[in-house]
Amino acid sequence: MTRDNVQLRIGHVSLYNKIDWFLAERGLGFNPGSLRRARLRQIIELETLSDSDLERIGLTRDDILPHVFRDLLQA
Numbered sequence: 001m002t003r004d005n006v007q008l009r010i011g012h013v014s015l016y017n018k019i020d021w022f023l024a025e026r027g028l029g030f031n032p033g034s035l036r037r038a039r040l041r042q043i044i045e046l047e048t049l050s051d052s053d054l055e056r057i058g059l060t061r062d063d064i065l066p067h068v069f070r071d072l073l074q075a
Contacts, residue, residue: 015040015043015044015047016036018065019036019043019065020036022065022066022069023035023069026073035072039068039069042068043064043065043068046059046064046067046068047061047064
């Protein structure tokens with residue numbers, strides 16, 4: 001049986017809220033549901049890495065969302 005209401009949390013903020021705030025703060029204030037779903041696997045894969053693993057690929061935890069959505073944020 002599948003569940004559609006899975007809650008992913010990073011600390012005290014849900015991952016969905018974290019993504020929504022990230023996009024809204026950059027002027028992408030639309031409902032990012034389909035955009036978020038399309039990139040959620042990559043975000044989760046990066047979020048589950050240790051800080052040292054992230055450092056090896058040149059990222060910090062704060063860099064994950066800008067990295068995943070970098071194509072939307074290019075000037």
